[in-house]
Amino acid sequence: MKRIHETSELTPDVATDVPPHRGGMLDWVGMDNIEGMVRFDAGDGDIQRCSARIGTFINLSRPDQRGIHMSRLYLLADEHLNAHALTASTLKDLMRALLNSHYGLADRARITISFDQLVRRAALRSEHSGWRIYPVSIDASLGADGFQLGLSTEVVYSSTCPASAALSRQLIQQQFAKDFDAGAVDHASVLAWLGSEKGIIATPHAQRSVARLWVRYVDGAPLNLIALLDRVEQSLGTPVQTAVKRQDEQAFALANGSNLMFCEDAARRIQRALDADSDIVDFRIMVEHQESLHAHNAVAHASKGQA
Structure with missing residues (x-):
């Protein structure tokens, strides 16, 4: 009986076969x-x-x-x-x-x-x-x-x-008008307001x-x-x-x-x-x-x- 390793060079290659169905x-x-x-x-x-x-x-x-x-x-x-x-x-x-x-x-x-x-x-x-x-x-x-x-x-x-930014700016304007009179505005007060949470009441x-x-x-x-x-x-x-x-x-x-x-x-x-x-x-x-x-x-x- 032949040993397996002696027949390894004869391993089948079915990839070369004709397709079993129409190709x-x-x-x-x-x-x-x-x-x-x-x-x-x-x-x-x-x-x-x-x-x-x-x-x-x-x-x-x-x-x-x-x-x-x-x-x-x-x-x-x-x-x-x-x-x-x-x-x-x-x-x-x-x-x-x-x-x-x-x-x-x-x-x-x-x-x-x-x-x-x-x-x-x-x-x-x-x-x-x-x-x-x-x-x-x-x-x-x-x-x-x-x-x-x-x-x-x-x-x-x-x-x-951009739309959210415009809406946020509008709310900030409204808050500014509420917090400050329409007359003369003090620079230091506005600067402090801008640095507070009220100065950025809305964010986009x-x-x-x-x-x-x-x-x-x-x-x-x-x-x-x-x-x-x-x-x-x-x-x-x-x-x-x-x-x-x-x-x-x-x-x-x-x-x-x-x-x-x-x-x-x-x-x-x-x-x-x-x-x-x-x-x-x-x-x-x-x-x-x-x-x-x-x-x-x-x-x-x-x-x-x-x-």
Whole structure:
């Protein structure tokens, strides 16, 4: 009797069998949610190692072929992403390798990668700084229509409602008229009143808000995440902070008070900022103001060319 290890080279490969039922071409076949690692330079020259979830896919253009060799996709992704930092060039090379590994069976490849990127952010006024975590998702494809690369991320910021601010100002005016005669007003008394609780009898509602972004870069442009984040956060003016001392909190309050915005305003600000970036050929934006007044959220969508 032959021992098992002597027949291991004859292990069956049913993936090459003719499909048991009528075959058809498949858009994508592959592996998703692979646990892996990427090394990524967000644009500051610091290449970080990040745990990632990876998807590797090819189409199956042969109706007479039952399946593909999944292990080839896994091993090629592991090889390429471990050996090279994550760039557009790395992704192109990986997808070419995926197609070569299934020559004659596929003519399109796709890679998806999701990970969290740490970015150091300075305080508004003090000398302190802290880490912000930005989620990153990359979706790349290679086929007859060429190389396509999209990057998604999120920016969290504060938004103060313009309508609520106007209503608050009205109440403060009414309280001032109640507390002071219409005649001559003493400067010192008014100054003291402004510093009291009566001087801010009402406050506008503000909320933590999220801008979800998808951008597609021109071929050859670097995946400069920090430049993208800076452009969007500067257009909004009130990104959430990390380390905060009193002077930083006061600066944040000033930014919110002088930077009132509805969700429509936020979406248009980001739209203008991304339109001005020559490295970005297309984009989609969704902003969500997670209301403190309502139990529901205020939402706006925008895209390139819709100004």
